[in-house]
Amino acid sequence: MTNPTKIKVLFRLRSLEMGGVPRVVLDLLNNLPKEKFDITLMLNLYQGELRTEIPKHIHLVRIAKGREDFSVNPILHKVQLVLRKLKLKFYEVFPSFLYNQILKEDYDIEVAPGYAEFEWILNSPNKKSRKIGWFHTDVSYDKDQNRVMKRINLMKKFDWMIFGSAQTRQVITDLYGVTYPNSSVIYNVINFQEAMEKSKLMEVNYPIRPVFSTIGRLHFRKGYDALIRVHKRLLDEGFKHSIAVIGGGNEMENLKNQAIETGVEETFNLLDTQKNPYPYVAQSDFFVLPSRSESYPLTVGEVMGLGIPILSTNVGGIPEMIDHEVDGYLVNFDEEEIYEGMKRFMTDQELIENLKKGMKSVPEKFDNSKIYHQISQVFENQYLQK
Template sequence: MGGVPRVVLDLLRNLPKDKFDFTLMLNLYQGELVKEIPADLKLIVVEKGKEQMSSNSFMQKIQLIWRRMKLEVYDKFPSILYKLKVPEKYDIEIASSYAEFDMVLNSPDKNSRKIAWFHTDVTYDVNQERAKARIDQMKKFDHVIFCAAHIKNVIKEFYDVTYSSSSVVYNAIHTDKVKEKALEFEVKYEELKKPIFCSVGRLHSRKGYHTLVNIHRKLIKEGFEHSIVVLGDGEEKNNLIEQINQLGLNESFKLLGTKINPYPYIKNADYFVLPTRSEAYPLVINEALALEKPIISTNVGGIPEMVDGGVDGILVNYDEEEIYEAMKKVFTQPELIEKIKQNTKDSYKKFDSKKIYNQVTEIFEQQNQIKLENERS
């Protein structure tokens, strides 16, 4: 359900088929997005997903243990994995996130060009030893793609590391498709007090939703009636539910869970808020702008490359008081908010998907040309 798989699927659907013959390799065949894998795409599945296992709980536990054991063997002995699961050799092998770095770098095919795609702001990793290991690991790739200039720059600034071959490629968004999906069904929010602030994200401590709950309570206590809906799931869900109940906010702060199609929920809200402590290039910001929603967000990661502060959104530091003041402007500065609303109507012009596809195409062609030259020499 994550942003990275969505980006991968979008590229596989839209990069030129007359130039590339793609194969998608999945460690696990599970998650809602498997339904969106193009039917004509070559697919390698390393192991089954839970949905394909026995409905008997005892048998499923046995299957999960067996699956974990096989994955550990493949991890330690990649030659076995490739011999059993990968029948062809490829010109280019791509790690779509750091989770696949080891697999691609350990590929027995030493002639393929290796590309790392990086979507993470490493400065907020609590385990800096792990972050530094990933930064150093990227040096082993033939080319590194960053999803935002901020991520590339911060690695240079904080770790003094640069890469001999790298690019910045923003995640593509199709505003027409987003708008079309936003009309698939109606979300009325009839039981909630207006205005409605919507947010979409994983329920993780670094996403700042515990902070948003406190801000919500403070605004209501000061007489600024509103409601907040959050789409997503994660390990912080139970903590957030307890916090919401303790503060008596369960009628106005709603956790709606994961939604395959979040766009009607965004479209029928009044504002989009992202109180996150750390981000790379969150696609949902662009999607909210495509639906002409004013953005209130923290000024982290690649978000300043997406939102023009004071133009189509309000950007602040990750600070409870600053986020509170930004949300308060909805109620106290109507002229500013109206100007931002009008500016969101042209925000879609910032997102040129065709340009992004051409950029990726050029990178792949360049890497393949290098491979051919290496083989000739």
């Protein structure tokens, strides 16, 4: 029996800069049943490319301004950054002030959508709320054991944990012997319709084809350094093609320098973050994901929904998404295997046609309505346990 009163849910998030977790949160804010949940989103920073996409019916609480709203005067800008940092630190140390002065109400459920928000939720002065955590990370890749163990132990403190893939949860058991009885695996929603609509909003001119597009934060674990080396080898062997990398991050300068040193700066195109990356993918010939580590990347499902043949490393939750040589192509994270896979994409037309046929059933493969129902059930069950 459900309570006729709406369940009050608080999501906490650092910012709305382009990334997997903010996109997952925005999708849930748009699609969780309005008749069941009264949802508040609290942002530490009102910052990022996605901040204009917050649904109108969501209660928005902003702790601090984003860089977009700071002064262009460099000295004043630095002062604003320091003051913002002090403000956030104060509320982190004294969360009761944050809840009493800014939120001013209690919630039935408080949600940490990623590990960055774990301690904020667990330190909530609202002791009666049920705490739910989300985890999307493959811990086997992280070499910082202190950081891994801290996250593993924090997850034990939540009333319920949601893991973004079966592999994400299982690898913790395999490597550390830790299990989470109060948890479930719920895949992230893949919004095929939105990706399709946005893919048609502009034209992209690729002068050198075929084009392998790819999307991701420019981080070492994404494997773009390896992709440059494979790209160079293929070019040297006469396989004309180009790469389009959509994403920003702290590896940008390193990758630019590597591309120049390797002599592929004309064909390895670093396009930085794009608010709408879908036209770049939809108008490419193939998609390549050379990651060393992943969990359950939304991009994989979206690319499959767009009908672009995808070559991906067989890491994290990706084999839970792709059926090898049916609707995608899996290789180990190994430069030789990535090289052979990309070469096959450029030379084996029968394989490409088979993958395109297989991808036609992808929207039925990922049932979004089931996912919203699973999340709603978790929230309702936790509410009943208050």
